[in-house]
Amino acid sequence: MIREQLYDGHKRKIGDVRISVTDRCNFRCQYCMPAEGLPWLDREDLLSYEEIARLVGLLASMGVHDVRLTGGEPLARRELWRLVELLSADENVHDLSLTTNGYLLERQVEQLVKAGLRRVNVSLDSLAADRFFQLTRRNSLQQVLDGLAAAERHPELRPIKVNAVALKDFTEDEVVRFAEFARKHPYEVRFIEFMPLDADRTWSRDRVLPNAEVRRLIHAAYPLKDLGRDRHGTSRRWEFADGQGSIGFISPVSEPFCGDCNRIRITAEGNLRTCLFSMTETDLRGPMRAGASDDELERIIRAAVWEKELKHDVNDEGFVQPLRTMSQIGG
Structure with a gap:
């Protein structure tokens, strides 16, 4: 069944x-979760794969055709391939x-x-083992x-x-290494500005x-050419002038792209959020069940x-950080 396209009140088509x-x-x-972790949801509070598939099916029938699975760390959920198969x-x-931190990707990618x-998007904030540990508090760069x-x-x-x-x-010490990484591999490296969604509230x-x-910093080492940004894309892409790879920049703080935002989010327990920085949520799990x-x-x-x-109001006086962290919202 195809339903009427989903729009918000600002006439933006949600896709x-x-x-x-x-x-x-x-x-x-460090930019997401405290060293001791956070209180986890009970298993029965999570949407089942069948409940997620039902919501995705309904949204897709309303023109929301692009679906990204996130967490937390989504590969930490058992048999995620079953959900992928349903969707x-x-x-x-x-x-x-x-979107994954990549730690469990090698053993699961074939099934997925x-x-x-x-x-697939892989979060990777440093290419040096000691600095990776400093930021993630895990000695897992090689994985x-x-x-x-x-x-x-x-x-x-x-x-x-x-x-x-x-x-x-x-990150200043990492950028040229990441540029060389993007030139050697078929990866699009994207830099994302630090957002106020950290649990430590620092x-x-x-x-x-x-x-x-x-x-x-990158242009000084490897000249770049601007490729622009898709209307609803979060990343502004640049390619290396010699054609060897590309780099992306997601700049929600210094260059907000809210006017073209076509995204919504559903948390692990089934709450609909219309913005990363929303102060309110809408329960979908309760009515479903x-x-x-x-x-x-x-x-x-x-x-x-x-x-x-x-x-979002990040750049406005009086901005209030949401109570939820990025890991609780879904990256």
């Missing part, structure tokens, strides 16, 4: 949903992707590809690199994107390394999405 399958993570990245069978799902996964190499062996998984959070007084503007500075029909769920979703924020 992308990020779905968290778990709040658990095996890393403790890839829906003809209204046009793009099915995964067979199940229908078509794109992540092995996961990337395993993904590379599957031509169905393209493009492979590598996401690095840009932190002032840390975010401040002076900890943000603007992507303009990252570009300047109470027996709501698809038509009733559609009305709930449309009402919530109609209230989608015009923009």
Whole structure:
């Protein structure tokens, strides 16, 4: 069944949903989670794979054709390939992707590809083992690199994107290494500005390394050519002037792209969020488990999405950081 296209109250066509399958993570990245971790959701509080598939099917019938699975660390959820198989069978799902820290990717990637996964983003904030440990509090750089190499062996998984959070007084030493990494491998390295979604609540503007500075450092070593940004894309892409690879920049703090945002998010326990920085959520799990029909769920979703924020307020005086961290929202 095809339903009317989903729009928000600012006449933006909603076409992308990020779905968290778990709040658990095996890393403790400083910009996301405290060293001791966070209280995890009970298993019965998580949406089942069948419940996720039902919501995705409903959203896809409303024109939300792009689906990304996130966490926490999504590969920490048992047999994630079963969910991928359910979602890839829906003809209204046009793009099915995964964001992962890569630690478990090598052992799972073959099953995921067979199940229908078509794109993967791997979070990787340093290419030096000691600095990787400093940021993630885990000695796991090689496992992540092995996961990337395993993904590379599957031509169905393209493009492979590598996401690095840009932190002032840390990432400056990494940018040229990452540029060389992007030139040697078929990966699109993307730098993401540090956002106020950390559990330790240590975010401040002076900890943000603007992507303009990252570009300047890379351009000095390897000249870049601007490829622009897709209308609904988060990343502004640049290619190396000699054609050997490309680099992306996601700049939500210094260059917000809210006006073109076509995304919504569903948390691991089934709450709909219309922005990373939303202060409110809409419960979908409760009505589903109470027996709501698809038509009733559609009305709930449309009402919530109609209230989608015009923009985030990170750059405004009086900004209040959401109570949830990135790992609890879904990256």
